[in-house]
Amino acid sequence: MEIIVDVMSGDNAPFEMIKGVCLASKEVTANFTLVGNEGKIRRIANENGFDIRRFDIVHTDEVITMEDDPLSIVRAKKNTSMGVGLKLLAEDKGDAFVSAGNTGALFTGATLIVRKIRGIQRAAIASVLPMQPPVLLLDSGANVTVTEDYLEQFAIMGSIYMKKVYGIDMPRVGLLNNGTEACKGTPLQIEAYKRLMDCQSINFVGNVEGSAIPFDACDVLVCDGFTGNITIKSIEGVGKMMLSRMKQIFNSNTRARLSAILVSEQLMEMKHDYDSTEHGGAPLLGISKPVIKAHGSSNAKAFKNAIRQAVHYYDTGVIYEIAKESEAFGPNK
């Protein structure tokens, strides 16, 4: 397997990205193509003793920033690490692509350069929420407005992902809504509820409220990208706040520090469970080849986990399964 990596994008690029690839190369059997400024990559590797001899490097001299318009990836900036990486993937120079860069640009670039699976109307960003057991939320930000058609396809793609990657036999699909009754939500949710109810390819369990998300209500949660983005960020924000509050408590005095020692193992485990760096990246479901969005603030460990996820996504044949299922959908709209 050949993994193409954008090492120039992300808050901590390129240092943490290069380090992440080095870590990943010890854990997975794959070749790596690093896309980015060759001079910088070699300098950082030299300065930090990263062994990058086995990696291919494709030189690019531009970077998509977080402020860039998503369309700049195919218009104003033709030679970015993200854009060139996606082109390499589209040209079958690799099997998967990982980037921690601008989400909108990655989504737009993946859709326009790598292209969607035939029959899929919109790709979606699928994020694993830090819950036990995990919940796959999609769309988590790419499509601010959606139709019931998109939501039905999100449900099907998410089910295949959770079945193949997490080994869940009949993933339970929920529709994120402001109440459990079928009549709840805006006209979109009311229509989508009926569509999901009638869909034979999924195991629809009905509407899921925000309060039920952490309590094993479903395995796949579908919604528009606007609501999804706000939900996932709110959940991460509250988790972060509560962990920081606990840290404060355990550092407040000597007794508290002693207390922390007594439960340190369990506390580390809890922190681990809610640590977004542990969960790898988010696959862009519906794109015809594996594209993984790593968190913008990824450190080396998070980036390594995103690479591992790319391998797993590729190996389990999720895209093949989605393509088989989507043959029934007819041509793209």
Added chain:
Amino acid sequence: MEIIVDVMSGDNAPFEMIKGVCLASKEVTANFTLVGNEGKIRRIANENGFDIRRFDIVHTDEVITMEDDPLSIVRAKKNTSMGVGLKLLAEDKGDAFVSAGNTGALFTGATLIVRKIRGIQRAAIASVLPMQPPVLLLDSGANVTVTEDYLEQFAIMGSIYMKKVYGIDMPRVGLLNNGTEACKGTPLQIEAYKRLMDCQSINFVGNVEGSAIPFDACDVLVCDGFTGNITIKSIEGVGKMMLSRMKQIFNSNTRARLSAILVSEQLMEMKHDYDSTEHGGAPLLGISKPVIKAHGSSNAKAFKNAIRQAVHYYDTGVIYEIAKESEAFGPNK
């Protein structure tokens, strides 16, 4: 001051409601009118030694259930504790109304029976999020779809509430969105951003992402009721899950139980801060008299806090200030 209380609605009605009124009557200077089944109220008071001699009782024999259609409050069920209570408020038989019942019915009843403040297009449910410092989120569920006009009025009403009730001089207003840039969101948010930017009556600080909500990004957060409902419930859900995880940790073995003793005070404080029963109820901002929605699962303490909030809401003249400000809006649309 005369407070009208619906003692028949809520998961734990009427027992916890009657007990809550008894607790409140010791803390606030007010008369109470209990609306509900007189026989049941007297029996429960007798059986539990609740002293209800100083309270007026208005007998009703029907209850709006959680499953009832919101419009049933003015149509099918004419003699419910909630509907009669709202009528008493509309007829000036009291100064404020508190209910833990069906949110949709309370909102519909308040709008149709008590009526909105002149110039206000839609009332909103305003919920205080369990953050330090507190954040007022509106609309938290009544209007699943809104316009930029509504959002502007929500921003003005929320600012007045936080100024009067929480003593914040220039409350910072944020627009809940999927990114901080002005171009983010659906067409609604893009328009609303401009409107809020131009609004002279508020201190608009721009778009606020879900991840920023717990970190003091604003005092008032406006959004449509669909997104608001999912956001508040997600936040409550994750808080609940993490507190229960901590409880598990501290109960896991003897060492852990010892650990908990060492930080018990701080843990109780943290639990208190995220405990929805501590935060009273949600005012229906835009209604011409104080109507407070208590949490459906309220116990006596939560209901007492909702009653205290009704008193505070009345005393601080929020409604008068909103009415003054809304004179500029012209007649209701």
